[in-house]
Each structure stands twice: as structure tokens, then as C-alpha cells.
Amino acid sequence: MANHVYAISELVGSSPEGVEAAVDNAIASAGSTIRNLDWFEVTQIRGHLGDDGAVADWQVGIKLGFRVEK
Numbered sequence: 001m002a003n004h005v006y007a008i009s010e011l012v013g014s015s016p017e018g019v020e021a022a023v024d025n026a027i028a029s030a031g032s033t034i035r036n037l038d039w040f041e042v043t044q045i046r047g048h049l050g051d052d053g054a055v056a057d058w059q060v061g062i063k064l065g066f067r068v069e070k
Contacts, residue, residue, distance in 0.1 A: 006065040009034065010043070016057040019045055023060050036067035 013026025023042065031037055044061030 004038075005068045005070075006038065007068050009064045009066070010061065011064060012044075012059055012061050014048075014057050014059045019058050019060055022058045023062060026060065026062050027064070030064055034064070034066050036069065037064055038067055039065040041065075 009030065011026045011030055013022040013024070013029070015021035015025050019042075023040065027037070027040060041063045042060055043063055044059075046059050048056045048059065050056035
């Protein structure tokens with residue numbers, strides 16, 4: 001990682017399947033429009049409850065780092 005410059009984008013991913021799937025969804029979506037993705041950091045974890053009071057889906061806030069092209 002020597003001498004790289006990174007920009008950071010913040011996203012929220014969601015999934016009814018769990019935290020890891022929510023992260024994967026956010027990264028996959030960002031990867032379709034952002035080049036040079038190198039790292040991510042989970043900054044928030046929260047959930048949404050359904051009408052029955054059970055967990056309906058998970059939401060994760062993430063920061064994505066991508067290399068700035070020279």
C-alpha cells in the first residue's frame with residue numbers, strides 16, 4: 001500500500017440474510033460503478049423489525065476505500 005492515495009465513500013447495505021450478506025450487497029453494488037476498491041470498514045450495524053417483532057433485515061453502514069488514479 002505504499003504511496004497510494006485513497007478516497008472514501010460511505011454506504012448502507014441491507015439483507016434479510018444477515019450482516020455479512022448486507023456487507024456483500026453494498027460492496028457488489030459499489031463495485032459496479034467504482035474502480036480500484038481496496039478495503040472496507042463496518043461503521044454501524046442495525047436491524048429492522050417486522051410486524052411480528054422478529055428481525056426482518058440487517059443494515060450495515062460501511063466506509064469503502066478506493067485508490068485515486070494518478
